[in-house]
Structures are given as C-alpha cells and as structure tokens.
Amino acid sequence: MMLIQCPWCGKRDENEFVCGGTTHIARPPSAVTDAVWGAYLFFRENPKGVHLERWRHTWGCGQWFNAARHTVTHEILAVYRMSDPVPDLSAGGAAS
Numbered sequence: 277m278m279l280i281q282c283p284w285c286g287k288r289d290e291n292e293f294v295c296g297g298t299t300h301i302a303r304p305p306s307a308v309t310d311a312v313w314g315a316y317l318f319f320r321e322n323p324k325g326v327h328l329e330r331w332r333h334t335w336g337c338g339q340w341f342n343a344a345r346h347t348v349t350h351e352i353l354a355v356y357r358m359s360d361p362v363p364d365l366s367a368g369g370a371a372s
C-alpha cells in the first residue's frame with residue numbers, strides 16, 4: 277500500500293486518491309486547426325521517469341493538487357498545490 281502526501285491533510289492511504297492525469301497542460305486558443313485541437317484532447321506523453329500529474333484527495337478533503345511521480349518506482353518526489361510552481365526536483369528527495 278502506498279501513502280500519498282496530501283498538501284492539506286498529510287499522508288493518507290492511496291485508496292483515498294484519484295489520479296487526474298497529466299498536469300500543466302495549456303489549453304490552446306479557440307482558433308486552432310483540428311489537428312492541434314485533437315492533439316490537445318487525446319495525446320499525452322507517457323514518460324518512463326518523472327511525470328507531473330494532477331491528483332485529487334477524493335475521499336478526504338476533496339482538494340486537487342499536483343504530484344511529481346516516478347512512473348517506474350511510483351515514488352512521489354514532490355506534492356504541491358495547484359497554484360504553486362513546479363518544485364525543483366534536481367535534489368531527488370521524496371516528499372515528506
């Protein structure tokens with residue numbers, strides 16, 4: 277069982293959370309081609325390594341937040357609020 281750090285509630289069981297997919301995706305302006313719009317809607321990177329994701333503490337406080345998760349080890353390197361900038365991950369430390 278994995279513990280996930282909610283920025284508001286602290287460490288909780290993974291069963292209380294839902295992953296919302298890739299975060300920091302910029303919505304294109306309305307006047308774009310169908311190909312650009314389709315790419316925005318349907319195509320996401322699937323990296324082997326650190327992935328920035330949206331998570332929701334659905335069965336807790338209900339808040340959305342961002343997490344930097346390693347897709348191979350599932351280690352969560354950092355969690356941060358939606359309004360916060362991406363933290364510096366170069367130190368490689370795990371979220372506390």
Ligand SMILES: [Zn+2]
Nearest residue numbers: 282285333337
């Ligand atoms: Zn919470």
